[in-house]
Amino acid sequence: MDKKIGVGLAGFGTVGAGVYRHLLSARDVLRRRIGVEFEVRRVAVRDVSKPREVSGDLLTGRASDLIEDPEIGVVVELIGGMTTARELIEGALRAGKIVVTGNKALLAEHGEALFGLAEECGVPIFYEAAVAGGIPIIKSVREAFVANRFESMHGILNGTSNYILSRMAEAGIGYQEALDEASALGYAEADPTLDVNGWDAAHKAIILAALAYGFWIPPSDVLVRGIDTVTREDVCFAAELGYCIKLLATIKAGADGIEVRVCPTLIPSRHVLASVGGVFNAIAVHGDIVGETLFYGRGAGQDPTSSSVLGDLAEAAAALQGAPRNCGFIRHELYGKALPVGAAISKFYLRLAVEDRPGVLAQVAGIFGEAGIGISSVIQPETTAEGPVPLILMIHDAVTHVFEAACGRVAALEAVKDAPVALHVEAFAP
Numbered sequence: 001m002d003k004k005i006g007v008g009l010a011g012f013g014t015v016g017a018g019v020y021r022h023l024l025s026a027r028d029v030l031r032r033r034i035g036v037e038f039e040v041r042r043v044a045v046r047d048v049s050k051p052r053e054v055s056g057d058l059l060t061g062r063a064s065d066l067i068e069d070p071e072i073g074v075v076v077e078l079i080g081g082m083t084t085a086r087e088l089i090e091g092a093l094r095a096g097k098i099v100v101t102g103n104k105a106l107l108a109e110h111g112e113a114l115f116g117l118a119e120e121c122g123v124p125i126f127y128e129a130a131v132a133g134g135i136p137i138i139k140s141v142r143e144a145f146v147a148n149r150f151e152s153m154h155g156i157l158n159g160t161s162n163y164i165l166s167r168m169a170e171a172g173i174g175y176q177e178a179l180d181e182a183s184a185l186g187y188a189e190a191d192p193t194l195d196v197n198g199w200d201a202a203h204k205a206i207i208l209a210a211l212a213y214g215f216w217i218p219p220s221d222v223l224v225r226g227i228d229t230v231t232r233e234d235v236c237f238a239a240e241l242g243y244c245i246k247l248l249a250t251i252k253a254g255a256d257g258i259e260v261r262v263c264p265t266l267i268p269s270r271h272v273l274a275s276v277g278g279v280f281n282a283i284a285v286h287g288d289i290v291g292e293t294l295f296y297g298r299g300a301g302q303d304p305t306s307s308s309v310l311g312d313l314a315e316a317a318a319a320l321q322g323a324p325r326n327c328g329f330i331r332h333e334l335y336g337k338a339l340p341v342g343a344a345i346s347k348f349y350l351r352l353a354v355e356d357r358p359g360v361l362a363q364v365a366g367i368f369g370e371a372g373i374g375i376s377s378v379i380q381p382e383t384t385a386e387g388p389v390p391l392i393l394m395i396h397d398a399v400t401h402v403f404e405a406a407c408g409r410v411a412a413l414e415a416v417k418d419a420p421v422a423l424h425v426e427a428f429a430p
């Protein structure tokens with residue numbers, strides 16, 4: 001006889017509805033594979049009067065009904081946001097119910113407290129859907145790579161941004177036009193702010209870093225820049241130099257700490273991540289034992305995200321049936337601390353708009369030279385146009401705050417018009 005597991009679903013938006021539908025369509029597969037039948041007993045929604053593809057008897061406007069039902073063993077939180085979602089998760093843990101969530105912002109901002117509570121209650125939180133939609137990166141890092149020390153992770157973690165940057169590169173269009181296209185095709189959220197300002201990807205990066213390095217990096221120690229300032233010009237110059245621009249999450253263990261940054265970054269066009277186009281996500285994970293690995297797939301959407309939630313439900317079912325439990329995150333002290341934003345070392349791309357007259361390049365080079373920063377290449381496209389001309393410099397490894405201070409001095413030169421545009425360059429380990 002199959003074991004029945006009661007599920008409480010909070011949220012019936014795109015993902016919630018997908019989870020409900022796939023729990024029904026995958027019923028047989030799940031029964032045969034794990035000997036469990038999931039029964040959705042309650043669905044908590046904000047507006048119970050709205051027609052939905054679920055029996056009205058299941059609907060409730062009170063999220064606490066999920067906690068109070070003794071037959072519910074797993075609470076699936078898909079409402080997003082901070083306050084109500086956090087109350088629900090904490091209430092569920094205190095009631096001994098396993099939590100499955102896709103709430104990346106909540107985990108990134110309050111992971112420390114939530115997993116502390118999970119440990120105290122001896123109840124896990126599973127969150128595969130929080131990072132990279134259908135790609136099973138959480139389970140891979142937490143379980144399959146458990147014996148590895150992680151040297152780095154590089155991720156394209158936001159599909160909307162990746163679509164926009166891909167279109168800018170392949171169609172030669174500007175940022176706004178590409179964003180409008182993404183919205184028209186339904187690839188961008190109604191409010192794409194967190195996608196294009198980098199924070200959606202940063203939340204995912206913080207979760208990956210926590211899993212890899214055993215502690216929660218404070219968001220203030222994460223350098224976050226969005227794609228909204230990337231211009232068609234920069235995309236073209238990057239291509240000329242043999243690079244493409246991606247919103248890249250870089251997570252690295254260095255001698256002085258863990259660096260986490262999410263920003264538009266030049267990556268070599270021949271690198272495998274450069275070929276990840278459109279709305280796809282990818283994560284390259286480098287572990288000391290496994291070496292280089294690559295995960296690729298859809299980072300959003302009803303079906304891929306539901307697939308991750310269902311995987312978590314299967315894990316919850318195993319835990320409810322006595323499989324050894326961990327709370328979903330294991331704190332350890334193997335890697336020390338987070339590296340403050342300004343202390344990280346990187347290569348940079350710098351675009352200046354300068355007066356086209358003798359001595360300007362020498363002034364710029366002089367400032368970087370005095371700061372001990374090397375320039376690896378320079379291009380100044382020939383032009384017959386009047387006014388400032390672009391000057392592009394590729395900067396050798398530099399400490400971020402030293403580079404930024406030098407940029408400030410360059411910006412103050414009389415010959416430099418407009419604010420300099422600086423982008424990180426990731427060359428990857430050889």
Ligand code: HSE
Nearest residue numbers: 157158159160299300
């Ligand atoms: N809006 C995100 C993206 C998916 O474009 O990848 C949810 O985090």
